Structure formats: structure tokens, C-alpha cells
Amino acid sequence: MTSEKPRTLHDIPGWFFWPDQCTFRHFLGKEAVRSEGNLVELGTYLGRSAVLVGDYLQNGETFTALDLFGGSTDEHNKAENDGSYRNLTREAFEANYLALHDELPVIVQDLSSAIVDHVPPGSVRFMHIDASHLYEHVVVDIESARTLLAPGGVVAFDDFRSEHTPGVSAAVWEAVIGGGLRPIATTSLKMYCTFDEDVTPHRDALERAVPEYDELSTVMERYLGQDVLRVVRTEKPKPASKAPGVPDVLAKLGELEKQLTAADAGSAQLERLDQQGARLQQIERDLSQLQTLRQRLDDLEGYERAEAKHTRKQLAALREQVRDSGFSGRVMRRLRKR
């Protein structure tokens, strides 16, 4: 299936993602409540989750990896497997595993219910249940976990809430509500549980560990009378957007406002010029009227001057006549006064 040798688990096809990779690393590592014991995986497919579990195998421990690898099973389980894992072979799993580890785990090619025949009871510190997703099979797998887990051990259930796996949900919740299975934490795909009485040390240790992993955080949920951690993937910080931000838009607005003010000022200026032009025209008209009036005035003055000159001439002539006629001094004085 994988044509080239995988260099990391990310090169192996499967359904095992970052939040669960990190949560597995915590429960398999030294900070877990129980850090010694055997490891078990039911349902390996091509080895994506198995190679990570194998990273934590210590001296004296056994990792048992079980899968049907295409072997026979009941009708419903066969339909399930034919739909999703048709091309799976044990050889492909082994090749992938050996690309990343020196030795293979103990491989069991059988139904998941057979696991209890291969692993000592009460010896397991971590178990991953990811084989059949049908209710009847998961119920059996939960009982196997109860048998195999050591005190402080943790069991992870895949697809406990997926749309296409209601059988897993039914079996897991049934065991939680009435079967002594206690949830420690959930991710979007898996539920992590223990059969220990006290969940607190498991939950506290995970809560401390999660912030150490990139892009993960926790939320505390409360249900069925207890607190359960939810491990959530936080958004990656978004790269600076090329779309203009608020400051850019404000700057642009400011610029436009300035242009608008300048345009307004321009049009006000034009308006003022128009008004001034109109006033100038009016002044021109007034001036020409004034000139006409002046002309008339000049004409009138000229006329009056001419009249006055004429009158003076007449007076002079009259005086001469009076002098020549011998009028009295009183008449002469009157004539002079005029």
C-alpha cells in the first residue's frame, strides 16, 4: 500500500491525528500515572498509531499488536472491513513498522477478542482499542481492557463519537454509565479512560502536559458527576492578511477626506470667482452708467458755463447801456450786485 518506505508515522495512511498523537505520548511517557507495563493495540491497519506506541516500549515490556489483516470474521465485521481496509496485508504493516523500528512487536493475526489469550491479565499500562467499530465487538474489547489493564493503566477508544460508529458510542457510554469505566479525557475522535477509582491524578497530569504541545489546549467538561478534560486543537495563528486592515482603511479614508476638502475648497473658490466676476460685471455696468452721467454732468456744466458767460456778456452790455443812459447810482449798484 505504501510504495515508499515511511520516514515518519505521517507517511503511513491512517486516522491518527495530532491531538491524539500528543495525548498518546503523554499516557505512554514518564509523566503518566503508570509508566511501566505492557502495551496493546487492537486494530493496527498499516501501523500509523502502532509505530508511535512502539516508540515508548521499554526493556522488559511487550507490545502486542493485533489485527485481522484480512482474516475471516462475521458478516457485519467483514462488510465493515471490506469497505475500509480491503487492501490491508500483514506484510504492509510489518514493512512500515520495520521502517521506523528495529524489531516488530508481538503480532497477533486474529479477532480482537483473542487478545486475552496473548497478554497477561493486569499487566497493561496502555491499550488502544481501534479494531471493529461494531457494538458487539467493542463490548468484548472493553471487557478485555478490564481484564488486561494494570492499576493506573489507561485505555483509549477510537471513534467513540463519530457519525458512522454509533456502536462504539453505545458500548463505551454503557460501560461508563454502568460498568466502572471512567473517562479521563476526550479528543474529537477518542475517549481516554481508566478503571481506576480515582481519575484525578490521570486528569491532572494530562492537564499539565497538554500546553507543552503545539496547538493544543484543554477545556474542562462536567458530566455524569465528574470532570473530564477535553483536549482541543487551537487555531494556528493566521498569517498577516493581505486584505487592508482597519488602520489602512482609516488612512485611505483620511486621504479621501483631504481630497474632498480640497475639491470643496476648489469649488468654493470657483463659486467665489463667479460671484466676483458677476460683481465685476456689475461694477463695469455701474461705471459705464457713471461715465454717461459724468458726461451729462460735463455737458450740463459746459452749458451752464456757456449760459453764465452769455449772461455776464449781457450784463456787461446792460451796464454799458445804463451808463450811457444816465441812470441813477442806486440802479447801478443793483446791477453790480447780480
Ligand SMILES: C[S@@+](CC[C@H](N)C(=O)[O-])C[C@H]1O[C@@H](n2cnc3c(N)ncnc32)[C@H](O)[C@@H]1O
Ligand atoms: C481503523 S483501523 C486501525 C487504524 C490504526 N489504529 C491507525 O490509527 O492507523 C481498524 C483495523 O481493525 C481491523 N479490524 C477490524 N475488525 C477487527 C476485529 N474484529 N478484530 C481485529 N481486528 C479488526 C481492521 O483490519 C483494521 O486494520
